[in-house]
Amino acid sequence: MPVIAIDGPSGAGKSSVSRAIAERFGWSYLDTGALYRALTLFALENGISTLDEIPGRLADAKLHWNGNPQTPEISLAGRVINSEIRSAEVTAQVSLVAANPAVRIFLLGMQREIINNAWPGIVVEGRDIGTTVWPDAELKIFLTADLQARAVRRSAELQANLSDSDVERSLAARDRIDSTRDFSPLRQTEDQIVLDATHLSFNEVVSEIIDIIGELKLANDDGKHGR
Numbered sequence: 001m002p003v004i005a006i007d008g009p010s011g012a013g014k015s016s017v018s019r020a021i022a023e024r025f026g027w028s029y030l031d032t033g034a035l036y037r038a039l040t041l042f043a044l045e046n047g048i049s050t051l052d053e054i055p056g057r058l059a060d061a062k063l064h065w066n067g068n069p070q071t072p073e074i075s076l077a078g079r080v081i082n083s084e085i086r087s088a089e090v091t092a093q094v095s096l097v098a099a100n101p102a103v104r105i106f107l108l109g110m111q112r113e114i115i116n117n118a119w120p121g122i123v124v125e126g127r128d129i130g131t132t133v134w135p136d137a138e139l140k141i142f143l144t145a146d147l148q149a150r151a152v153r154r155s156a157e158l159q160a161n162l163s164d165s166d167v168e169r170s171l172a173a174r175d176r177i178d179s180t181r182d183f184s185p186l187r188q189t190e191d192q193i194v195l196d197a198t199h200l201s202f203n204e205v206v207s208e209i210i211d212i213i214g215e216l217k218l219a220n221d222d223g224k225h226g227r
């Protein structure tokens, strides 16, 4: 079963690109950032203020991901939290929570279980999918864009009262924490295909990846299913 790993920094367009590709082939979709965000929300809502306290509470979170690229849904104990995990508070804290080794080990197990149960293919996006979560992925993409282009895209998405330069600063801070943490950092490797989306449209990025999937014969001729 094909596993497509799409890694890269914040704001490069990984989520929308990954969803479009999964939809195109009738595959499953996993947004691993949403899992880290959900555990961050769980910690904030339950007054878990120190990172040391999180590991003992992880099992209580009852985290669930539905895997659907058209209507992705993340929940805690049955409560859908799709919009709550995008709040400024969660965004400000998530890189710190994601640097916690116990959190990463817990989510590593969960991510692998979701991939193992997916059929007939899955697109997984994150920071360490091709390096740690699923090193045997049939296709590994590193999707990036320069900081300014990522900030402009993120500001439009956020519709919040933040200037492009505020968003740029916040992205740069998260990139720094995500790339320099000890445990499974964001990094580019030689077995990844690098796509720089700075001067590419969304459709150009999607069709480039669909072409690569075709060239590698990872989907049947009807384009629907993985081999």
Ligand code: DC
Pocket: 010, 011, 032, 033, 034, 036, 037, 094, 095, 098, 099, 125, 126, 127, 128, 129, 174, 178
């Ligand atoms: O993709 P995102 O912005 O929703 O990710 C939120 C945070 O989660 C990001 O700052 C780093 C972390 N993350 C991670 O450490 N490893 C992943 N595979 C995915 C996300």
